[in-house]
Amino acid sequence: MTDVDVVVVGAGLSGLTAARNLQQRGLSVRVFEALDRVGGRVRSATVAGAVVDLGGTFVGPGQDRILALADEVGVGRHPTHDSGDNLLLWRKDRRRYRGLVPPLGAAGLVDLVRVRSALERLSRTIPVGRPGDAPGAATLDAQTLGSWLAAKHACRGTHDLMAVVSRTSWGCEPSELSLLHALHYVAQAGGLDALLGTRGGAVERHFVEGAHAVAARVADGLGPGTVRLGTPVLRIDRAGDGVTVHTDDGPTTARRVIVAVPPALRRRIRFAPELPSAHRRLAQRWSPGILSKIYAVYDTPFWRGGGLSGMSISDEGPVFITFDTSPRDASRGVLLGFVGGDYARDWDAVGAAERRIRALSALADLFGDRALRPLGYTDHRWGEEDWLGGGPTAAPGPGASAGLHTRLTEPVGPIHWAGTETATRWAGHLDGAVSAGERAAREVTVALTLEAVR
Numbered sequence: 527m528t529d530v531d532v533v534v535v536g537a538g539l540s541g542l543t544a545a546r547n548l549q550q551r552g553l554s555v556r557v558f559e560a561l562d563r564v565g566g567r568v569r570s571a572t573v574a575g576a577v578v579d580l581g582g583t584f585v586g587p588g589q590d591r592i593l594a595l596a597d598e599v600g601v602g603r604h605p606t607h608d609s610g611d612n613l614l615l616w617r618k619d620r621r622r623y624r625g626l627v628p629p630l631g632a633a634g635l636v637d638l639v640r641v642r643s644a645l646e647r648l649s650r651t652i653p654v655g656r657p658g659d660a661p662g663a664a665t666l667d668a669q670t671l672g673s674w675l676a677a678k679h680a681c682r683g684t685h686d687l688m689a690v691v692s693r694t695s696w697g698c699e700p701s702e703l704s705l706l707h708a709l710h711y712v713a714q715a716g717g718l719d720a721l722l723g724t725r726g727g728a729v730e731r732h733f734v735e736g737a738h739a740v741a742a743r744v745a746d747g748l749g750p751g752t753v754r755l756g757t758p759v760l761r762i763d764r765a766g767d768g769v770t771v772h773t774d775d776g777p778t779t780a781r782r783v784i785v786a787v788p789p790a791l792r793r794r795i796r797f798a799p800e801l802p803s804a805h806r807r808l809a810q811r812w813s814p815g816i817l818s819k820i821y822a823v824y825d826t827p828f829w830r831g832g833g834l835s836g837m838s839i840s841d842e843g844p845v846f847i848t849f850d851t852s853p854r855d856a857s858r859g860v861l862l863g864f865v866g867g868d869y870a871r872d873w874d875a876v877g878a879a880e881r882r883i884r885a886l887s888a889l890a891d892l893f894g895d896r897a898l899r900p901l902g903y904t905d906h907r908w909g910e911e912d913w914l915g916g917g918p919t920a921a922p923g924p925g926a927s928a929g930l931h932t933r934l935t936e937p938v939g940p941i942h943w944a945g946t947e948t949a950t951r952w953a954g955h956l957d958g959a960v961s962a963g964e965r966a967a968r969e970v971t972v973a974l975t976l977e978a979v980r
């Protein structure tokens with residue numbers, strides 16, 4: 527007899543979803559969470575009366591799992607504001623444009639379309655969920671997105687725009703990311719437009735009460751005592767079909783464990799006996815990117831008056847892309863800015879006052895001096911989070927995808943894996959976190975049912 531049927535490690539959306547599904551199937555569950563809050567990479571705050579999401583924010587069509595979960599727990603969405611002109615601050619020149627394609631001049635545009643089409647074509651050759659089975663997988667994996675762009679003779683503008691995509695999607699520079707991983711990521715999201723678009727894409731909507739409301743309500747629904755906060759799992763011993771999970775509060779025995787932490791965080795847990803070597807390599811090589819966020823909240827979305835959407839791309843840094851995430855009634859004007867990849871390495875390292883000055887100056891370069899005087903400001907540096915290590919998701923370097931991707935989900939005896947990186951659709955996103963939790967719960971239920979009839 528074990529203490530519980532299943533232990534879940536990590537109370538991010540993935541672990542919480544797994545726990546919820548297991549309970550719905552009649553199994554007893556305990557969730558251990560290292561932080562003193564649930565939600566992991568999902569965290570909301572209130573700044574000058576406006577709700578802002580410091581981590582996962584946007585959802586879009588096709589993200590059925592997170593949308594269904596949000597509906598079940600009653601958290602509504604509203605559209606991301608995108609009417610008006612977008613801004614491009616590029617090579618010291620500030621231009622307005624509409625739609626997804628920035629105005630790079632005729633030659634620049636031709637080059638962008640050429641390279642982008644080549645990337646999308648190549649991404650369609652990658653079998654979703656099995657990038658290691660793609661034709662020429664090892665060769666694709668040996669390259670970085672950056673070396674591929676160079677081999678394609680992408681012009682500098684195209685390279686720099688792809689860097690914007692890379693920082694937003696993975697929190698890293700193109701030179702740091704396995705090409706195979708980038709291609710697979712694009713394929714499993716259904717293409718670049720789906721990944722990046724406001725209308726019809728992954729940035730289409732955001733949560734009225736903040737994304738954290740979804741995690742908080744799922745956690746509440748698990749019942750008192752199920753989630754143990756501030757309790758990192760330090761060691762997992764496996765023996766036969768069961769596990770003993772060790773925390774500072776002592777051992778907990780279970781028939782199965784679901785580890786729902788980012789791949790690199792698997793290294794913080796001691797497994798006895800050790801995990802197979804490929805599983806260990808995966809944890810070493812799937813480090814997270816770095817993506818930080820800034821929010822400036824104003825009494826009104828003043829940029830709209832000038833015909834601007836609030837969306838912008840800049841090569842000045844540290845803020846390289848912005849969105850308008852104001853509440854629907856525009857009772858506040860909210861600008862969200864991302865600082866990622868190389869920009870984040872510098873900016874994350876300076877003190878709070880200096881970060882604020884640099885971030886607001888970047889907004890002023892885009893939207894004028896009024897941007898310097900917000901009612902409220904906040905930022906969040908995910909690279910500084912001890913139990914998360916970065917974000918938005920893992921950014922495996924060259925050679926880390928082809929031979930290791932299957933180890934993301936391959937159980938090791940009674941140890942199962944969840945977390946957004948293990949998803950086969952919308953991995954790296956809120957939706958992937960939820961579907962991965964559902965998949966792991968199914969996997970465990972089947973294993974326990976088979977065990978019972980043996």
Ligand SMILES: Cc1cc2nc3c(=O)[nH]c(=O)nc-3n(C[C@H](O)[C@H](O)[C@H](O)COP(=O)(O)OP(=O)(O)OC[C@H]3O[C@@H](n4cnc5c(N)ncnc54)[C@H](O)[C@@H]3O)c2cc1C
Nearest residue numbers: 536538539540560566567582583584759917945946955956
């Ligand atoms: C800046 C940023 C912006 C993003 N924007 C978007 C977006 O707009 N749309 C979108 O869909 N996605 C976005 N994402 C990604 C999204 O937030 C994540 O994909 C999702 O939240 C991951 O959920 P998860 O449960 O898989 O992992 P996590 O949220 O990382 O949860 C893992 C949990 O495990 C805990 N943990 C780690 N080690 C241990 C241990 N040893 N013992 C116990 N607990 C442990 C951690 O503390 C954490 O709470 C963004 C992420 C970031 C950081």
